[in-house]
Amino acid sequence: MTKDIFDKIFQGDCEKILQDFPDNCIDLIFTSPPYADQRAKTYGGIKPDNYVEWFLPKAAEFKRILKPSGTFILNIKERVVDGERHTYVIDLILKMREQGWLWTEEFMWHKKNSYPGKWPNRFRDNWERLIQFNKAKAFAMYQEAVMVPIGDWAKDRLANLSETDKIRDESRAGSGFGKNVSNWIGRDMVYPTNVLHMATETGNKNHSAVFPLDLPQWFIKLFTKPGDVVLDPFVGSGTTALAAIKLGRHFVGIDISPEYVEISNQRLLETQLRLPTIAEKKAKYSVSKNGKRHKK
Numbered sequence: 001m002t003k004d005i006f007d008k009i010f011q012g013d014c015e016k017i018l019q020d021f022p023d024n025c026i027d028l029i030f031t032s033p034p035y036a037d038q039r040a041k042t043y044g045g046i047k048p049d050n051y052v053e054w055f056l057p058k059a060a061e062f063k064r065i066l067k068p069s070g071t072f073i074l075n076i077k078e079r080v081v082d083g084e085r086h087t088y089v090i091d092l093i094l095k096m097r098e099q100g101w102l103w104t105e106e107f108m109w110h111k112k113n114s115y116p117g118k119w120p121n122r123f124r125d126n127w128e129r130l131i132q133f134n135k136a137k138a139f140a141m142y143q144e145a146v147m148v149p150i151g152d153w154a155k156d157r158l159a160n161l162s163e164t165d166k167i168r169d170e171s172r173a174g175s176g177f178g179k180n181v182s183n184w185i186g187r188d189m190v191y192p193t194n195v196l197h198m199a200t201e202t203g204n205k206n207h208s209a210v211f212p213l214d215l216p217q218w219f220i221k222l223f224t225k226p227g228d229v230v231l232d233p234f235v236g237s238g239t240t241a242l243a244a245i246k247l248g249r250h251f252v253g254i255d256i257s258p259e260y261v262e263i264s265n266q267r268l269l270e271t272q273l274r275l276p277t278i279a280e281k282k283a284k285y286s287v288s289k290n291g292k293r294h295k296k
């Protein structure tokens, strides 16, 4: 059964489609659901006041089909209603915790190519939230896969270490986090922060809410290894599925709109024609315990 559901885009309501999926079969859920009411003309928005009620039964299915080691990343942002931010995202987080999810972390996507704008009472909205939920505290995470170059700051900062920099400096705010700056001398790569600086997608993908390929790719690298399964239950134009294919992971995509399913399939076909198959890719690599891929 499980093999039949991989590497496909399904058309329909994700809540219903997922009812046919077995428990614990997905490693990562990465998705950007319809935002409350925002794009009603394009693909049927949900009223902000009804958003939590609409989303919760879907979240229950996501929880059932996600492996205990898996992660759910939800890309969402509360919209402004009557001059203030609506609370449906905060309400949703609280309700999902009641459903048994852990609200493990939150990432910020800074849209680095936003153009300027003028509003009477606020500035241009230039970032989105990516909220991380897990079923268990011990989830799969491959931090080495998303390391970044240490950058120029290191030349000056590490050349002038204070005495505190050379020992573990416990957080003064009592957070329990400490740092030993001298540990980073001589290293080229460091772990990133939870703020991602990525340009928005500007190319025409025939969908009004396409996120950049880099966004799902970053999370797929962080939370899965080659051969794992990535689900996007609101797949739109297929960006998450495309990212999964490019990284040698299996995918499952779902969208309620037949038109978007068609667009997704077309994009995936074009990509698959240009890439070696997932099987070929997997055969070329082995994965060590720390998640690093080694060429065989």
Ligand SMILES: C[S@@+](CC[C@H](N)C(=O)[O-])C[C@H]1O[C@@H](n2cnc3c(N)ncnc32)[C@H](O)[C@@H]1O
Binding pocket: 012, 013, 014, 015, 031, 032, 033, 034, 035, 043, 207, 209, 210, 211, 233, 234, 235, 236, 237, 238, 239, 240, 254, 255, 256, 257, 260
């Ligand atoms: C924000 S868009 C996703 C865009 C996508 N990230 C991309 O890069 O193209 C949300 C999608 O959810 C779909 N959708 C809305 N309700 C749905 C449901 N109940 N089940 C599955 N898909 C749904 C819409 O058709 C829309 O394409």
